Amino acid sequence: MAKELISLQYLRPPLHITRQFLSLTSPPSTLILRPKPPQNPIFIRTSSHRSKTSHDDDGVPADDVKTLAKFKSRHNFIRVIEVSRKTNHPLAGSRLLLLDNPGNIHSISFLLKTLTDSYFDVFATLPPIIPPGPIGILGFGAGSTARLILELYPPDFTVHGWELDPSVIDVGREFFGISKLEREHKDRIFINIGDALNASLKTGFSGILVDLFSKGSVIKELQDPKVWEDLKSRLRKRGRIMVNVGGNCVEAEDSERDGGLVMEETLKAMSHVFGDKLFVLTLGNGNDSSVALTGDLPDLDAWKKRLPRSELRSYVDMWVPYREHSSRH
Known part of the structure; x- marks a missing residue:
């Protein structure tokens, strides 16, 4: 099983996607997407607050991310999310498969390009x-x-x-x-x-x-x-x-x-x-x-x-x- 790892983790106020848990207690205004094994880690931030990282400029507004599927199977907690093509982010126009409680990204697919930069x-x-x-x-x-x-x-x-x-x-x-x-x-x-x-x-x-x-x-x-x-x-x-x-x-x-x-x-x-x-x-x-x-x-x-x-x-x-x-x- 398994794959590409990106987990979703909400940092207050941004949502951080790395290998950690997806906490929904206080929805952030931005989503920090960090494809685990990709070449360039990806983050998301709010316009009013920046997480203290060297990747502050990689922010993606949470409004530009849509959940297409979310359920538990015998082996995984499965989520599919889609990043809007309109957002200014390397993952714009992509669909991501998130697995496990940490929300690891196990697959990436872009609508308009073949390569994944990962x-x-x-x-x-x-x-x-x-x-x-x-x-x-x-x-x-x-x-x-x-x-x-x-x-x-x-x-x-x-x-x-x-x-x-x-x-x-x-x-x-x-x-x-x-x-x-x-x-x-x-x-x-x-x-x-x-x-x-x-x-x-x-x-x-x-x-x-x-x-x-x-x-x-x-x-x-x-x-x-x-x-x-x-x-x-x-x-x-x-x-x-x-x-x-x-x-x-x-x-x-x-x-x-x-x-x-x-x-x-x-x-x-x-x-x-x-x-x-x-x-x-x-x-x-x-x-x-x-x-x-x-x-x-x-x-x-x-x-x-x-x-x-x-x-x-x-x-x-x-x-x-x-x-x-x-x-x-």
Whole structure:
């Protein structure tokens, strides 16, 4: 399950979307949207009061945010919100899927553009450096990653997604265009309901994208090297795994699950399995979330040339060896 994390937290007077709880005791006049793993954290403020952050200029009036769905499923507290196209904000014209009590953002979809300016775009750089074939998405959410792959790449790549909560898929079909993807790419997208760690194909995966969070934290299983051994065994020859490992920006329900420490524990577990063939890309100002990549570092120039959108090329130069990353933390 899980995904992109943004939680909603009301600071008096603004509403702050990070990984914390959504408190409705005193509705604020502005909404602070901070997509957890995106490249640039996003905040919202009121015109009369600014929260004490370095992102004061990213305010979005609460009047420009509409709730489209709000209910509890067996696994999640699910909310879908829409940000007005008229507002002056990076999330203008987007729909967001919020899960868990903290209100984490697990999917982003824009009406008028494909790219998301978040870690989903980093995930979209994987196909050029893996063999053509099936890509497993562990933690499907409302299909943000699947949409990018299906719309940007040729039929040589198929998407096989796993999501624990069927209600999340239902919401994705109703509000995030999954139904349209299934109609237009019926031979390329396959959605499975169940534990993503049990995901497998007889032919193996060309690539695996891992985006598994629970209660605002990277799931505990991903701090176990045995899990990474298992996932590695499901890859085809020259296959790779790309992972949203969270970071300091992640605020879990459990205060003991510090985002930065969980990220380092996850990377350490991966390093036991992949050794020097592990690279890390950190988004934002260095204190935001990170993405991990397995395998030898590809030829960067060739990788850039094979990317379908020029906006994706900047990510290619951001990868550093895990050992270099760990020496900085």
